[in-house]
Every structure is written in C-alpha cells, then in structure tokens.
Amino acid sequence: KGLYKINNLEWKDGALKYDNRFETRVKGLDYNHISLSDINIDIDSLAYLDPRLSLKLQACSFKEKSGINVKELCGSVALDSTHIDIPDLRLMTTESSMRASIAMDMTAFDDKNPGKMKVSANGAFGKQDIMLFMGGMPADFVRRWPNYPLTINTVMTGNMKNLDITGLDINLPTAFKIRANGTARNISDIDRLIANVDLDATTYNINFLTALLPPSAMD
Secondary structure (H helix, E strand, O other): OOEEEEEEEEEEEEEEEEEOOOOOOOOOOOOOEEEEEEEEEEEEEEEEEOOEEEEEEEEEEEEEOOOOEEEEEEEEEEEOOOEEEEEEEEEEEOOOEEEEEEEEEOOOOOOOOOOOEEEEEEEEEOHHHHHHHOOOOOHHHHHHOOOOOEEEEEEEEEOOOEEEEEEEEEEEOOOEEEEEEEEEEOOOOHHHOEEEEEEEEEEOOOHHHHHHOOHHHHO
C-alpha cells in the first residue's frame, strides 16, 4: 500500500559532521561546518505514506562544536509536499528555552502566490547562545551585552506579502523592552514595504550598540 511505519527509533551516543569545503570557517555557529556529538534521539510513531510524513520526536539532545548544548528538543511533526505542522515544539539548551507552534505552507516565502503561515512562540535566550549565533561581533559589543536572558513572545500570521503581527514582546533587562502589533506588506521588497505598526519601546543602557559605530560617529 506504500505505507511505511516504524514504532520506535533510537540513536544513542552518536556523532555527525558536515563540511562544505568551498566555504571558509567562521566564528560561532558555522552552518557550513557543523560537528555534532553526544547525539541522543528517540523517535516514536514514524509513518510515511506518499506524500505525507509524520513522527513524534520524543527526545533529542546533542552538542555542537561552537558550544551550543541542546538538552531537549521534542515535538510532533507532520508534513507533506504543501504544508508542515508542528503544534508543540519545545527546545532547551544550557542557556535558553523556547516553546513554539508552527503551521506553514511550503510556499509561504514564495514571491508569487505565497501560502500562509501561523507562528506563535515564546522563549528566553541566554547571552552565550545569542553570541554563538552572532559570531564575529566586536569584543566590546559582546562584553557590554547584558548578562540577562533576552525574552521574546510573538504571534504572527500571513506571509512575506501580508503579515499580521498580533503581538510581539521583546525584553532585555537593563537594556530595552519593546511591544508591537500591526501589519506589514511586501516585507521582502524594501522599495515596496508598507507597514502600520503600533510600537511602544523603552530603552535603558544600550551602550553595547555604540561598539558597532565607527569612531567618527562617536565623536
């Protein structure tokens, strides 16, 4: 019948490396040179019936050479050639945690006749993890960035042509807090971008941003 099922799949103490030899290495998380170790994965109820794949990721943990240490990654996934649905994704590292719900058409980012997506997420991201994703930043920027979690809560629906932000809350203690909601159109085309957003922002000590400015601007 073309139906394939696996009741349970486990991978213990694994390792995985990927190297794009045509790309130079960069600091932090390098997507062209990935090295995973201590991989532990537990997949339950994996099923495939063309074109639909579904699985329940019971547990997943691993370490990456950049310093990222994923302690927990779990959630159910269902996808086919047109749509992906992840109703409850949970991620935890040694520094950060996030919970998200994602329903997205595969064409959501297309330029012509894009599909739709709905994303709701809330998370707290530690300084160490953030800097790994922002590799190569000036030393003063890294040093001055507050040692507090950056929290982000948001609900967004639509696509790159029409995006509705029903709630966006960003907070970095001692530095800033931002709340926003509204709509944006033609996000991928800066010349045609139109936005109507209610924004409430308060800043405190943001001296880490001055580390990104040239000396002439500081003068």
